[in-house]
Amino acid sequence: MIEPIRPTADAVEILDQRALPERMRYIRCTRADMVVDAIQSLAVRGAPAIAVAGLYGLWVEALALAGHTNGTDELEAAKDRIRNARPTAVNLAWAVDKVWATRPGEGSALVRYLRREADALYQEESLRNERMAQFGAALLPPSSRVLTHCNTGSLATIGLGTALGVIRQAYADGRIDQVWVDETRPLLQGSRLTAWELVQDGIPATLITDSMAASLMAQGKVDAVLVGADRIAANGDTANKIGTYGLAVLAHFHHIPFYVVAPLSTIDRTLSSGNAIPIEERAAHEVREIRGQAIAPRDMPVFNPAFDVTPSSLISAIVTDTGVAQGDFETGIAKLLEQEGKGTPDA
Numbered sequence: 001m002i003e004p005i006r007p008t009a010d011a012v013e014i015l016d017q018r019a020l021p022e023r024m025r026y027i028r029c030t031r032a033d034m035v036v037d038a039i040q041s042l043a044v045r046g047a048p049a050i051a052v053a054g055l056y057g058l059w060v061e062a063l064a065l066a067g068h069t070n071g072t073d074e075l076e077a078a079k080d081r082i083r084n085a086r087p088t089a090v091n092l093a094w095a096v097d098k099v100w101a102t103r104p105g106e107g108s109a110l111v112r113y114l115r116r117e118a119d120a121l122y123q124e125e126s127l128r129n130e131r132m133a134q135f136g137a138a139l140l141p142p143s144s145r146v147l148t149h150c151n152t153g154s155l156a157t158i159g160l161g162t163a164l165g166v167i168r169q170a171y172a173d174g175r176i177d178q179v180w181v182d183e184t185r186p187l188l189q190g191s192r193l194t195a196w197e198l199v200q201d202g203i204p205a206t207l208i209t210d211s212m213a214a215s216l217m218a219q220g221k222v223d224a225v226l227v228g229a230d231r232i233a234a235n236g237d238t239a240n241k242i243g244t245y246g247l248a249v250l251a252h253f254h255h256i257p258f259y260v261v262a263p264l265s266t267i268d269r270t271l272s273s274g275n276a277i278p279i280e281e282r283a284a285h286e287v288r289e290i291r292g293q294a295i296a297p298r299d300m301p302v303f304n305p306a307f308d309v310t311p312s313s314l315i316s317a318i319v320t321d322t323g324v325a326q327g328d329f330e331t332g333i334a335k336l337l338e339q340e341g342k343g344t345p346d347a
């Protein structure tokens with residue numbers, strides 16, 4: 001299994017996803033700001049993965065500050081920088097807030113606690129992926145041809161992945177014949193990362209540009225669309241990689257099931273709808289260049305939102321680690337949240 005995050009005795013090693021698919025190199029992080037930079041530059045990315053990376057960042061910072069005079073204040077400031085490193089994916093803030101709220105005093109007890117919490121989330125996310133894969137695969141009829149957007153695999157999570165975890169399980173169950181992989185402009189998480197993961201797994205996949213999805217659906221070559229999520233509101237409105245909303249509109253028009261796959265840690269219990277989900281806007285060069293090569297006039301104005309919001313009315317089902325919500329998402333999501341931690345996922 002690919003390891004996007006590798007904790008060691010005194011650091012956290014992060015697989016630099018910016019260098020994929022050509023090179024596998026790890027960044028050794030010994031301070032919080034090294035992890036913040038890795039998250040903000042998308043060296044590590046994907047809602048669940050950045051939450052795990054963030055907790056290890058908190059741990060290495062506590063390790064480095066142990067014994068410092070202003071260590072407590074410096075650690076709290078670092079915590080805020082980690083928490084706010086990327087605004088849309090709720091997992092990061094949720095994990096940091098949860099761990100910070102119940103931390104013990106300071107010193108070695110705090111260091112041990114933070115490492116223990118990071119290890120626990122690492123394990124938990126891996127198990128969540130396995131449960132989602134089972135629930136999601138059951139939705140797909142045999143010989144399905146599915147389309148996916150961005151990267152929701154082992155690189156974006158810990159373990160099988162979310163939407164890509166469902167695809168892996170469904171393929172293993174003989175339910176998938178073909179995967180259409182959206183390249184996912186501007187940062188190409190689909191062509192660089194999802195395609196790389198599927199090639200490694202030997203799963204039949206074909207790379208397409210984002211603009212090709214519509215005609216594939218019109219030709220009847222797509223049986224389902226599977227995507228991940230960065231933040232899901234209580235009514236099921238979902239923020240995900242830019243381009244997801246367009247796919248949902250296309251799927252709705254062509255009567256194709258549109259599935260969102262995400263762990264409960266992606267659900268924002270405080271938001272009644274997607275209107276208030278903060279959408280991260282990123283640097284213009286990400287659109288104007290590819291790997292430093294200009295593909296647009298140098299000072300061309302750019303609009304570069306990293307995510308968009310799909311209204312729940314366009315979503316066929318939301319697959320989580322405790323079961324599947326369909327139809328009345330508000331009630332369905334509330335029921336799935338009630339299952340959390342009970343160890344007996346919804347049937």
Ligand SMILES: CSC[C@H]1O[C@H](OP(=O)(O)O)[C@H](O)[C@@H]1O
Pocket residue numbers: 045046047048149150151152153156157162163189227228229230240241242306
């Ligand atoms: C299971 S990852 C969820 C989500 O994260 C990705 O965004 P990014 O590559 O910017 O971190 C994409 O929206 C995935 O669907």
